[in-house]
Amino acid sequence: MPAAVGTVWSSKEESAEQILDLVDINGTPITQLVADERGVIPLFWGPPGAEYLWIDFGVGRLKITSNSLGERFKAHTEALDPHNSKQYTDEQLNNYIPRRGAQISCEKGVTWTGFKVPEVEGSTGDGAGNVFKVETENGTPAGYKEFTRLKNNGTLYVEPNGSHVPLAIGQWETVSANGTALNISKGRAGTEPSVFRIRADGRVEAAGAISAPNLGTARLFSGPTAPTNPQVGDVWVAYGA
Template sequence: MARNLFGGTASDVAEDIDGRRVPGAVGTVWDGPSDGARQITDLTDADGAPIIQLQADVRGFIPAFYGPPSDAERLWVDFGVGRIALVSVTVGDRLRKHLTDTDPHQSRAYTDERLAAYLPLRGTEVQAPAGDSWLTAVVTDDPAGNVIRLRTADGAERTRLRNTGALYLDVIGKRTPLCIGAPGFGAGQTVINVSSTSATPSSEGAVFQVKGDGSVVSAGTITAANLGSARVFSGPLPPAAPRPGDVWVKYG
């Protein structure tokens, strides 16, 4: 640790019991005012050279000296009439440096280190243990109920995740708005599952499914420009109330 500077000011003098300066007086330095205080001998002069003892100059002033390498802010000197406290003369300089330093407490460095595990810097990856949620968002005062909102530089909203669970995707240009990859999925596995109950990856409550082989399963009517109104039946018996255009494939 750094040594702090003491003495060398107009108020730092060696005095006798009557308050008169004592030129050349020899004093001792302590780390406290009590009887149990420890005497400090690891001192240097203003140039950094070790000094054996603290001695006043010919005018009785205590010359500037550096305290122990313990970053002490206050020392007690005794020139024979009791211990008198000396406060480091550079405390103001260190305070000003502390106020202007970018990260004087290293709190920013600590915060950056801790947050890196939760909110990585741009271009890095988010890593979370299996089964753990890496992000939980709560909407409080957004009238639109946006949990996540991505916008372009012109302020146009592109991707929004609402607190209702709805996801809106508005792409830029002619890029594909949604692309789902399902490597290794078999024909019987569901890639997309729309359920009439709470969301689930299984077929429970499913009303619309896309399978791994590309087949589509719908519990309701599929309407498209190239589909007519025909119905398809199969089984040993014809439909109970056939309509024009119905198709019956008999088997059994």
């Protein structure tokens, strides 16, 4: 209806608030809508952020949607990071390994990563696969060669790539003379009894016999008591009697 006067509301409910924060197409503040001579509602701007409003021309409230919705939705979908999800993901991935050049910070006393392997009849793995492997290739798939690798049954193979280099075991901090540089336990790693140990000052301690081509079968004993079952070639250094 030409010149019909309508009001704008926040919803169709009785508790809705009338919207008075309106401007016409020229930017002039208005508090109500007036249809033109053809009965068409002229363009107007509602409150910032309003996606839809309800208008009432005396025959009930009708819902209208912003005519810029399509343009704003298109701009939203084409934006680089409209929901800040990319920024959030980048923050979460800061301590993950990139394809190269990784530098990971791990808190003291915190396990950084771990591997779960299948249980096979009470063992810790089937021994067939690798949880970590270094390999090289000479241009053909058949030329791939494995080097240092950690098997899924716990076995660690340490092999250099290329020319020979020694296996180096050290400690950043100074180790006391009685400190342990290398320890092999009879049970789980780090538990007692130890069957083979190399001290930081170079001493070698073995729980059993040490065999070598130049040692022969002689056994060496020392102390106040003679060996219980002496054999030919045994040496006993008596002291402290």
